[in-house]
Amino acid sequence: MKYFKFLLPVLMLGLSWRLSAQTDDFIIEQVADQVYAAIPKRSEKISATSTIIVHSRFLTVVEAQTDQTRAKALLRAIRERISALPIRYLILTHYHADHVMGTKAFLEENPGLTILAHPRTREAMALDSPTDEAWVVSWRNYLRSRIDEPAPTDSLKARQAGLRAYFRHLSDSPVVLPTLTVADSLTLHDVSADLQIRYLGEGHTTGDLVVFVPQARVLITGDLVHDFEPLFFKVSPDRWIGTLNRLEQIPFDHLVGGHGHPQRGKAVVGYWRSYIEEISGRVREGLRQGLSLEQIQTRSTPETLRSLLRHDYGRRIQQAREAAMTPTYIGPLALAVQSNIAAIYRIYRAQTLH
Numbered sequence: 001m002k003y004f005k006f007l008l009p010v011l012m013l014g015l016s017w018r019l020s021a022q023t024d025d026f027i028i029e030q031v032a033d034q035v036y037a038a039i040p041k042r043s044e045k046i047s048a049t050s051t052i053i054v055h056s057r058f059l060t061v062v063e064a065q066t067d068q069t070r071a072k073a074l075l076r077a078i079r080e081r082i083s084a085l086p087i088r089y090l091i092l093t094h095y096h097a098d099h100v101m102g103t104k105a106f107l108e109e110n111p112g113l114t115i116l117a118h119p120r121t122r123e124a125m126a127l128d129s130p131t132d133e134a135w136v137v138s139w140r141n142y143l144r145s146r147i148d149e150p151a152p153t154d155s156l157k158a159r160q161a162g163l164r165a166y167f168r169h170l171s172d173s174p175v176v177l178p179t180l181t182v183a184d185s186l187t188l189h190d191v192s193a194d195l196q197i198r199y200l201g202e203g204h205t206t207g208d209l210v211v212f213v214p215q216a217r218v219l220i221t222g223d224l225v226h227d228f229e230p231l232f233f234k235v236s237p238d239r240w241i242g243t244l245n246r247l248e249q250i251p252f253d254h255l256v257g258g259h260g261h262p263q264r265g266k267a268v269v270g271y272w273r274s275y276i277e278e279i280s281g282r283v284r285e286g287l288r289q290g291l292s293l294e295q296i297q298t299r300s301t302p303e304t305l306r307s308l309l310r311h312d313y314g315r316r317i318q319q320a321r322e323a324a325m326t327p328t329y330i331g332p333l334a335l336a337v338q339s340n341i342a343a344i345y346r347i348y349r350a351q352t353l354h
């Protein structure tokens with residue numbers, strides 16, 4: 001009883017802290033001095049982790065969220081939990097819908113906003129540009145196809161209702177193009193927190209930017225490194241590894257990726273590199289032996305991949321997938337590995353055909 005009396009206020013304090021640290025859609029976590037991460041909670045929306053940097057007289061936000069509804073929820077969380085200062089810079093690490101489609105809400109709240117991205121990100125976002133990455137269209141088509149799938153159980157019905165709401169929110173969110181492009185690097189000097197925006201090479205897309213806050217030793221990496229498994233589109237895995245090697249040279253103690261929770265230290269960069277090296281090696285070897293995609297996939301289950309067994313990395317990805325349950329990250333790790341291998345197979349095949 002004596003202990004209980006002592007413990008109860010401590011437990012209550014813990015509970016109220018947890019409640020106060022959570023808003024409707026986001027968990028707000030302080031990463032270091034002047035830097036906060038807003039981690040989306042489990043949802044039918046594929047939503048990015050945003051980072052908020054508190055400068056001396058204004059804020060910078062990295063990642064604009066997946067639609068205006070989510071962006072407005074993030075703005076509320078920022079105002080309630082972090083700061084009332086105006087947002088002067090919004091940085092889009094790359095062009096994918098889950099990172100950019102909430103931009104209009106930021107602009108409405110902050111009319112003087114500057115929206116930064118790599119020139120290739122801007123180009124991919126401009127729908128009339130001659131790019132084959134019709135990103136919003138293909139994302140909407142993908143969601144449509146999931147909505148139209150049969151939903152025999154109540155949980156699947158609930159899931160599809162969530163996806164339908166997401167589809168509506170996305171359709172209500174216009175594309176807002178970046179107003180300032182950074183092809184190489186840009187440094188903003190500030191008493192509280194400098195910003196170093198840098199392009200380190202191709203990886204997840206051809207225009208991934210990273211953001212380093214030197215005073216806080218925080219690196220924000222977009223989808224070049226994060227909590228889940230990497231997603232491959234058109235860039236060769238070999239180039240991505242080169243970019244990871246450059247990224248690792250930056251003197252950071254904390255890493256905030258484009259999805260999931262912030263990480264301490266650089267270990268996650270090593271996990272990604274070993275995984276990318278191993279599965280791309282399997283695909284290269286399979287192609288050399290004349291194997292089909294299915295044969296390569298059958299031989300490359302998670303149990304056969306050393307990079308996933310080491311440090312229990314496969315289980316970490318699995319846990320992150322289960323925690324998020326977004327339309328992209330669904331199902332067991334084996335499926336993730338299969339789709340990674342299929343994407344790399346397509347990339348290597350396209351290279352040899354050219």
Ligand SMILES: [Zn+2]
Nearest residue numbers: 094096204223
């Ligand atoms: Zn992405």
